[in-house]
Amino acid sequence: MKNYSLFLDACSQLISFNTENAPAVSGAPFGLENKKALDFFLTLAKSFGFETINYDNYAGEIIFGNGKTSADQVGIIGHLDIIPVGTGWNTPPLKLTEKDGKFYGRGVSDDKLPCLLILFAMKELKDAGIIPERTLRFFVGCNEESGWQDVEYLKTKTTLPEYGFSPDGIFPLSYAEKGMYEIAFLLPPLKNFSNIKGGTAINAVCANASCTAVDGAIIPSLLEKHNLKANGNTITATGVSAHGSAPHLGVNAFKSLFSYMADAGENLKDAVDFLFNDKAGIFNLKNEQGIVTFSPNMVKTVGKKTYLLADMRIPAPFDQNTVIPALNQFGLEYTITEKQPPVVVEKDGWMISKLLSAYKENTGEQTAEPVSMGGSTFARAFKKGCSFGPEFKGVSYHIHDANEQVDVAEVEKTYNIYLSALNKLAKI
């Protein structure tokens, strides 16, 4: 890759900013370190000769070309913020460290280093004298990991291109992301149990749940049957967490807790069958982009009412109307809220074709096909967005974990894919 030592120097500096979400201070909506990182990134882009815009430290933009309408523009979006570094690192997390053929540091995969790869690829094209027919508008956000306020703000200040990709997902590319819905089920009043608790986030399978039993409702044989523990009048259930988009990879702690209450005489038998044993056949609803998934992950109490909140993912062209007949069978009052609509890009349209051919040419994987995903990436910032790298299939990057890493040799390969992808996208 061209300008490699400059690139490494930029990586070191960018990774040194602790851009975890922090309280707003004057002019810095996500904390000072995010502001500094964005300043650094835009200053670097400016030094390469690009026009840049700072959207009040929510996000920045680097512009390559003169296209003024959505039809002659394409977007790219990545992010400079990180999730807290946490513990368990073998190297200093905020220091780019090369060791045993790998780079370590928070952001080497998600998403600082990929953002720099895009910027340096744009520079190489510019230095080669290329004038884009389709303008590249590269956005970098500072709030991807905790709420996407950066994208919300961007949308109030500019019209984003209709098409775009995010280097914050997977290779070869994902052309579709499921719609995300939250369903709040009102639980029936219980005679012998109260204070139901559990779940940490709507998008994570519940790993720990508990409730309080009245005297006499602690039944040792049932505790044993459902693998529960009791301490005084508190019953606890332990499961295994997993991403909300893949509930089959986890064990939901609510299932054993609610099954216990049903066996102990509460009017919950049907609810357990529908909520946890898929009696309505929700997981059988599927199309080319995958299955509908459903996972009750959290409890919320409002006054005397207790709600069980479920995460549901629905692939386009399905929507909530597809699942309502199934939900109506549960026998529970519920509300359904659309958190994110599904996105899908034409599989054989110009953008996917260009990205896929850049991937094939640089990897030799001629049979690579677009995939769909249940998770959500920054690609959704665009109406027709897809995620394109940086993660290769079967490689572990320890994203959101200690020892985030990427292979040194892979960085060059990823750079070449992005370079040729941008080159192709810049041509009409």
Ligand SMILES: [Zn+2]
């Ligand atoms: Zn990310």
